[in-house]
Amino acid sequence: LYDCIVIGAGVIGCAAARELGLYTPNVCVLEANSDVGEGTSKANSAIVHAGFDAETGSVKAATNVAGNRIFPKYCQELGVPFIQNGSLVLCFSHDRRNDLEALLQRGIQNGVQGLRIVEADELRSLEPNVSDNAVMALYAPTAGIVCPFTLCVALAENACANGVSFRFDQRVQGIERIDGGFAVHTGDNRYEGKTVINAAGVFADEVARMAGGKTCGITPRRGEYCVFDRTVGDLVRQTLFQLPGPMGKGVLVTPTVHKNLLVGPNAQDIEDKQDSSTTAEGLDVILSTGAQSVQSLPKNMVIASFAGLRAHPQDDDFHVGEDDGIPGFYHAAGIESPGLSSAPAIAAMLCEDIVRRCGLCKNKNAITHRDPIPRFLEMDEREREAAIAADHAYGNIVCRCETVTEAEVVQSIRRVPGAKTIDGVKRRVRCGTGRCQGGFCMPRVSAILMREQNLAMEEITKMGKDSHIVTGPIKEASACER
Numbered sequence: 001l002y003d004c005i006v007i008g009a010g011v012i013g014c015a016a017a018r019e020l021g022l023y024t025p026n027v028c029v030l031e032a033n034s035d036v037g038e039g040t041s042k043a044n045s046a047i048v049h050a051g052f053d054a055e056t057g058s059v060k061a062a063t064n065v066a067g068n069r070i071f072p073k074y075c076q077e078l079g080v081p082f083i084q085n086g087s088l089v090l091c092f093s094h095d096r097r098n099d100l101e102a103l104l105q106r107g108i109q110n111g112v113q114g115l116r117i118v119e120a121d122e123l124r125s126l127e128p129n130v131s132d133n134a135v136m137a138l139y140a141p142t143a144g145i146v147c148p149f150t151l152c153v154a155l156a157e158n159a160c161a162n163g164v165s166f167r168f169d170q171r172v173q174g175i176e177r178i179d180g181g182f183a184v185h186t187g188d189n190r191y192e193g194k195t196v197i198n199a200a201g202v203f204a205d206e207v208a209r210m211a212g213g214k215t216c217g218i219t220p221r222r223g224e225y226c227v228f229d230r231t232v233g234d235l236v237r238q239t240l241f242q243l244p245g246p247m248g249k250g251v252l253v254t255p256t257v258h259k260n261l262l263v264g265p266n267a268q269d270i271e272d273k274q275d276s277s278t279t280a281e282g283l284d285v286i287l288s289t290g291a292q293s294v295q296s297l298p299k300n301m302v303i304a305s306f307a308g309l310r311a312h313p314q315d316d317d318f319h320v321g322e323d324d325g326i327p328g329f330y331h332a333a334g335i336e337s338p339g340l341s342s343a344p345a346i347a348a349m350l351c352e353d354i355v356r357r358c359g360l361c362k363n364k365n366a367i368t369h370r371d372p373i374p375r376f377l378e379m380d381e382r383e384r385e386a387a388i389a390a391d392h393a394y395g396n397i398v399c400r401c402e403t404v405t406e407a408e409v410v411q412s413i414r415r416v417p418g419a420k421t422i423d424g425v426k427r428r429v430r431c432g433t434g435r436c437q438g439g440f441c442m443p444r445v446s447a448i449l450m451r452e453q454n455l456a457m458e459e460i461t462k463m464g465k466d467s468h469i470v471t472g473p474i475k476e477a478s479a480c481e482r
């Protein structure tokens with residue numbers, strides 16, 4: 001009987017598992033996909049919001065502001081790339097000053113520190129490439145940018161280091177109440193836990209129904225993005241928003257921690273909870289809207305596009321805590337934006353209750369620190385020489401665009417939970433995220449995955465299940481080709 005079963009290994013499930021792991025190793029995370037962070041947590045703006053958007057008094061506002069405060073230390077402990085670059089909400093007309101003032105007041109009431117309105121001159125000194133049409137902005141120095149992939153991976157690795165187990169390819173299909181807790185069914189397997197956390201993202205309403213619980217309906221709200229080449233990543237310093245509308249925070253232009261430029265998202269309510277396709281119209285809209293924020297958007301430098309699905313709750317607020325009718329069953333449902341920013345605070349809230357219910361004490365020997373995989377790209381010459389001397393695989397560049405070495409790929413596979421797929425390697429060490437989008441490195445990464453996992457080429461997948469890269473040989477290789 002586990003102390004807790006966490007359903008879903010997105011940023012919320014991973015953060016909860018990490019937090020609980022500081023008390024007990026007796027925690028199991030069940031994930032439908034083959035890796036952590038395969039849902040919404042891999043496809044978002046990666047902003048650690050300051051906390052002025054959400055209604056004062058909402059769970060969203062409280063967890064966003066609290067989460068934002070936790071982030072710097074959190075990322076330092078976990079070896080996650082994070083930069084507190086600040087954000088600016090741009091205003092293009094003096095007539096809308098009241099809207100900016102309202103955001104400022106809301107932010108102050110929510111407890112956001114350092115918020116202020118900057119006028120045109122200061123705006124230009126903060127952000128030299130801002131559009132000439134911007135007349136003022138709301139400046140939030142506490143906003144930041146983070147690597148959402150590394151965050152999920154790091155939380156999971158740290159949880160595992162403290163004994164927590166992750167079970168992948170385990171889609172929860174039924175939940176029954178048993179003496180002392182719950183039995184959770186995933187097709188072939190049955191898991192028992194004293195408590196359950198429902199952190200199933202856009203599927204959290206369905207998981208709630210399996211247990212007979214009450215949480216509000218969730219609509220998938222799709223947001224599309226364009227990623228720009230690293231050569232134009234320094235176009236902006238801060239994250240540039242425009243004044244928000246009824247569907248959310250609108251299109252932003254932001255640097256990423258990996259020095260790319262990101263533009264998006266739009267917001268479109270859809271029906272299919274798995275439809276993360278992009279559309280030509282959607283990408284056109286975000287590029288033309290984003291272009292209004294800067295002097296000139298280099299549209300010819302787009303290297304990739306993607307879409308993510310917000311778990312939009314009917315009543316507009318996060319549902320965090322024990323279900324009213326089911327003692328021991330906890331929801332983290334309707335966690336749309338700013339769920340990434342709020343994750344540490346949501347995890348702390350859930351953990352506090354579960355620790356009390358299960359009578360757990362903090363494990364004094366728990367590991368709170370996680371070392372990142374050393375990146376060849378970020379080493380100076382002396383460090384590179386030392387790395388290659390210690391491990392020759394640091395001398396073999398696998399991904400040319402992002403300068404990723406074989407040693408990094410191997411470490412990403414050997415860690416726990418390690419990468420098992422092409423995308424798993426990509427999200428851990430960035431192979432395939434550059435200008436060629438994997439054209440050069442994919443065969444090389446496949447070969448390392450085969451070697452490390454003792455698999456045949458036909459067994460290598462992009463993202464688990466039936467996403468195979470090749471189906472079989474088209475002809476036998478001759479001895480000299482081999």
Ligand SMILES: Cc1cc2nc3c(=O)[nH]c(=O)nc-3n(C[C@H](O)[C@H](O)[C@H](O)COP(=O)(O)OP(=O)(O)OC[C@H]3O[C@@H](n4cnc5c(N)ncnc54)[C@H](O)[C@@H]3O)c2cc1C
Nearest residue numbers: 008010012032039040041045047172201223338339340341
């Ligand atoms: C376009 C967009 C932009 C955003 N921008 C930001 C931002 O800049 N800053 C910010 O703070 N937030 C942002 N967010 C929100 C943030 O990404 C989410 O709040 C966060 O990722 C939600 O994490 P999660 O763990 O709840 O969900 P997910 O990451 O979706 O994880 C849920 C997991 O549950 C698994 N699962 C589902 N059903 C089952 C089942 N039956 N059995 C087992 N496993 C199951 C899924 O496979 C998935 O891995 C954005 C979201 C979107 C879509």
